[in-house]
Amino acid sequence: MPPKTKSFDVKKIxxxxxxxxxxxRGKPLVYLDNxxxxxxxxxxxxxxxxxxxxxxxxxxxxxxxxxxKATENYETSREKMRQFLxxxxxxxxxxxxxxxxxxxxxxxxxxxxFIKKGDEVLITEMEHHSNIVPWQMLCEGKGCVLKVxxxxxxxxxxxxxxxKLVNExxxxxxxxxVSNSLGxxxxxxxxxxxxxxxxxxxxxxxxxxxxxxxxxxQKLDCDFLAFSSHKLFGPxxxxxxxxxxxxxxxMPPYRGGGDMIASVTFEKTIYNVLPYxxxxxxxxxxxxxxxxxxxDYVQSIGLEEIGAYKDELLAYGTEQLKKIPDIRLIGTxxxxxxxxxxxxxxxxxxxxxxxxxxxxxxxxxxxxxxQPVMKHFGVAATSRASLAxxxxxxxxxxxxKAIKKAEEVFK
Amino acid sequence: xxxxxxxxxxxQVILEHNxxxxxxxxxxxxxxxxxxxxxxxxxHLHVYLNVDGQKKITTITFEGDGCAxxxxxxxxxxxxLKGKTVDEARILFEQFQKLITGKLNPDKxxxxxxxLAIFQGIWHxxxxxxxxxxxxxxxxAAIDKENKPVSTE
Numbered sequence: 299m300p301p302k303t304k305s306f307d308v309k310k311i312x313x314x315x316x317x318x319x320x321x322x323r324g325k326p327l328v329y330l331d332n333x334x335x336x337x338x339x340x341x342x343x344x345x346x347x348x349x350x351x352x353x354x355x356x357x358x359x360x361x362x363x364x365x366x367k368a369t370e371n372y373e374t375s376r377e378k379m380r381q382f383l384x385x386x387x388x389x390x391x392x393x394x395x396x397x398x399x400x401x402x403x404x405x406x407x408x409x410x411x412f413i414k415k416g417d418e419v420l421i422t423e424m425e426h427h428s429n430i431v432p433w434q435m436l437c438e439g440k441g442c443v444l445k446v447x448x449x450x451x452x453x454x455x456x457x458x459x460x461x462k463l464v465n466e467x468x469x470x471x472x473x474x475x476v477s478n479s480l481g482x483x484x485x486x487x488x489x490x491x492x493x494x495x496x497x498x499x500x501x502x503x504x505x506x507x508x509x510x511x512x513x514x515x516q517k518l519d520c521d522f523l524a525f526s527s528h529k530l531f532g533p534x535x536x537x538x539x540x541x542x543x544x545x546x547x548x549m550p551p552y553r554g555g556g557d558m559i560a561s562v563t564f565e566k567t568i569y570n571v572l573p574y575x576x577x578x579x580x581x582x583x584x585x586x587x588x589x590x591x592x593x594d595y596v597q598s599i600g601l602e603e604i605g606a607y608k609d610e611l612l613a614y615g616t617e618q619l620k621k622i623p624d625i626r627l628i629g630t631x632x633x634x635x636x637x638x639x640x641x642x643x644x645x646x647x648x649x650x651x652x653x654x655x656x657x658x659x660x661x662x663x664x665x666x667x668x669q670p671v672m673k674h675f676g677v678a679a680t681s682r683a684s685l686a687x688x689x690x691x692x693x694x695x696x697x698x699k700a701i702k703k704a705e706e707v708f709k
Numbered sequence: 710x711x712x713x714x715x716x717x718x719x720x721q722v723i724l725e726h727n728x729x730x731x732x733x734x735x736x737x738x739x740x741x742x743x744x745x746x747x748x749x750x751x752x753h754l755h756v757y758l759n760v761d762g763q764k765k766i767t768t769i770t771f772e773g774d775g776c777a778x779x780x781x782x783x784x785x786x787x788x789x790l791k792g793k794t795v796d797e798a799r800i801l802f803e804q805f806q807k808l809i810t811g812k813l814n815p816d817k818x819x820x821x822x823x824x825l826a827i828f829q830g831i832w833h834x835x836x837x838x839x840x841x842x843x844x845x846x847x848x849x850a851a852i853d854k855e856n857k858p859v860s861t862e
Contacts, residue, residue, distance in 0.1 A: 646776035646777060647751075647776070648752075648776040648778070648840065649776050652837060665749070669748075678750075679751045
């Protein structure tokens, strides 16, 4: 079957990822754990290496040549990120440690300042623990209430139930764009419009979405958006928090230190302007610059092309897995991306993970930091194959073969 | 000789115990019991014992849910501990820990592990060691009368 997306050259893309050349247990690596983290293209690795080899220095303060270059490249990454998300201003892009760190920033700063006793924070049943636990911590401290919108047995948000949970008391809606354990794509545009009709801001957890969908924060009109670099083919240890300027300006800093100040005396400290107000201490300079290279790389291929190719792969993978009679797919939402989560009646997920690893196939097994999702489906763990732009139908065939081999062992 | 970790990990004996675990039931009443839970994996089991006045384990059972390794390990553990004294059980516990972490070679070192030696290959799978050891830590907690659930994660 010829690929629908003609311009998309998966062979060429694969050649850019050195990790794909690695053998696992004597077999070519089939990397299907992209929802956990993605592999890195050579250009990202080279960009980071170049910083460490040629212009290692701190940002924002030095006047020497190296520091100027580091600062320039660091800030260029911010501008690239602004363009990538179509934010109005680059000061709306805050570099953090990852998605979790970004969500915690909103909780600690916005949450502690603006959410009061009796107010409600609304999430969904399919959130990652990183979008559950921070709000529980806030509720415990402030006496606000965490509300959870349910999903159906396909893993889709039940819109009628969600609507009922938004009201005048709702002071923040925080929802996942694409579920990491189910692949469900949530109707975030509708969620945002509904929440805004109650003057309630919305945080979008875009950790899984960012490598699959083109995100335009102005079109979405989200108030905050959080994701990690390492799920976008960039390095680990960097995340992004997008926030609307007006909101970020209202919010107090939550970490004090260097770089986030305009002036310090023992009597009074004046905080720096955005985005530095939220970037206390030496940032992860090398990896932010590496993230810039990852954005360039992804944009050179095009997110629409990537999304279309991955949809085709997902359809193929779904079809192939459905042919194995004992496989039960977990997460069958109509609007879905990248994730094939499944259980087997005889083979526990961990045994499945160990056995397919023998064939060089890397999948994730466990609860994927979504224990409430596991509870909903009545399972302790699932096996999850998650796709990226460098995966192929041949690799899905290898996964299917590996599953069948595991079935032989457990016969 | 090349090492084939697959056959070492999922041997017939282990697969068979997984399929038909021995002593797989609740024991009521019992003198000792404890819960073992590895939340990251979802392996969850409960171990029950009856220990008599001579500190002998007269009955040992378990129930729960988990991967093949955790289930087979628990099943084989109940078989090997039945009729042993609590002190003998502690020795087996120590030896089993050494076995699955590669610190005891059943072909060279002295041991009383018997059939349990089959788990020797597991230390090649560091992520799975906790599966095999959960039931043992649980039984130890039961003997020591610890009141909180055990985890090996």
